[in-house]
Amino acid sequence: MNVKQELLDAGLGLTEEDFDSHESDLYVRCKHGVRLWLRENYEFYRSVRSFVSQIDTQLWLDIPFAHEAHWEAKQRTAK
Secondary structure, eight states, X not given: OOHHHHHHHTTSXXXXXXXXXXXXXXXXXXXXXXXHXXXXXXTTGGGOEEEEOTTTOOXXXXXXXXXXXXXXXXXXXXX
């Protein structure tokens, strides 16, 4: 499951600028409907945590281990 792409396709008004990451964790800006979508569609919703960004002072959600690009890069370097 590519959570980022599914969120982008869910019609929640998210753009690439609403995402960030740190290593394997995916960050998404907590816009209207995002938390509800995750609760209803993401199997590991209980692991999602919120935080206030020190950069933009907005509320973001941290989705552990969901940053696909991190795992793809790791797989390429392992070969």
